[in-house]
Amino acid sequence: MPKDKEFQYVKTRDVVELARARPITELRQVYQELTSQVALMVLHTVFRSDPADLVHTVVVNGVVDTINPATGQPERTHKITLRATREHFERVNLRQVKPIACVREHFAALISGHPDELQAVTPIIDFGMADPRIVDSIDVISDLDRRPNLIDLTAEEFEHFVQNLFTRMRFETHKLKASGDGGVDVIAYDHDPVRGAKYVIQAKKYTHKVQPSAVRELHGIVQHEGANKGILVTTHGFTSGCHEWANGKPLQLYDGTHLLALCRQFGIEARIVLPPK
Known part of the structure; x- marks a missing residue:
């Protein structure tokens, strides 16, 4: 003009x-x-x-x-x-x-x-969210037996399980390739015009507690991906240092108990039975 x-x-x-x-x-x-x-x-x-x-x-x-x-x-x-x-x-x-x-x-x-x-x-909606790392989604939840033990899933199956869970939570989700994913297992989008955001999700099927180094890594990934928040989901728990380091940062930590509570809330029957020490 x-x-x-x-x-x-x-x-x-x-x-x-x-x-x-x-x-x-x-x-x-x-x-x-x-x-x-x-x-x-x-x-x-x-x-x-x-x-x-x-x-x-x-x-x-x-x-x-x-x-x-x-x-x-x-x-x-x-x-x-x-x-x-x-x-x-x-x-x-x-x-x-x-x-x-x-x-x-x-x-x-x-x-x-x-x-x-x-x-x-x-x-x-950011149409730039099309990501070459995205792979086809696999519906793990529908194929699970009644109250399956999530520990019995493979690491990749657990990543798909977490993606399926967030899809039921009304997020738009994309599972990324196992290699070259930059540390991101799942990307989720909330398209609400007020609270809309991009989330990067890591899914760790562990039989031991997550260490602070993993939380610090996730924080770096959030910044690199330009996301609003990072979410780390595990089948076990977190050491006290994880919560201390995540405090005040755009990070959310879901341990096994929290994960099962989300499953119940969204109609998914599952359990976590850790192997004996």
Whole structure:
């Protein structure tokens, strides 16, 4: 959007001079108007291109590829994000709406307040979460015998079990490959527009207590993955140093007792019987 609004021609000097710059409030209004129109156009195109009504919900993320002035590195920032169901969209008369009011009030969109400065918003769903480390999920829970002993699972089966559990807890989950996973067994997403977050999960099928070094490692992984929280789930317990080190950090530690409580809460019958010492 040009920052210059008006020019004037000075005949005596045969030059064109800037007469008035465009007010910053007008710049932001135009950017927001354009961004809102593009988002509505995307919704219209997708829903109208699906006469069989196969698409129920569409999420639109409007992004800008730019250069971070602080690092000089390329980056992609979100300027608008919204979610719309087909039913919700069909209530809109696009010929009559005011685009900004429509996306904000009807679709509860988040739209950058300072698009001229490339101010970002947090996307409802980050489509960058597609991760080449993800493998197909295996439904371990459905195949388990009544009240199975989780210690009898293999390490990989236990990782899938933990993924299945968090799926039942209404997270979107992805199991990562055993090799090259960067220390992450499962990635979970909460898409709630208020508390939405990304979690990295480690699953340790242990017959001994987890040591603080594992908790410190998880904290580093949380920072490396850009996650909101790290969760460590084990079939045994944690040494006192683990809880002391995790205190005040975005980490959550689930020991065997806590794990079984979650299983009961979400209708999974399981037990943990440790081998005799």
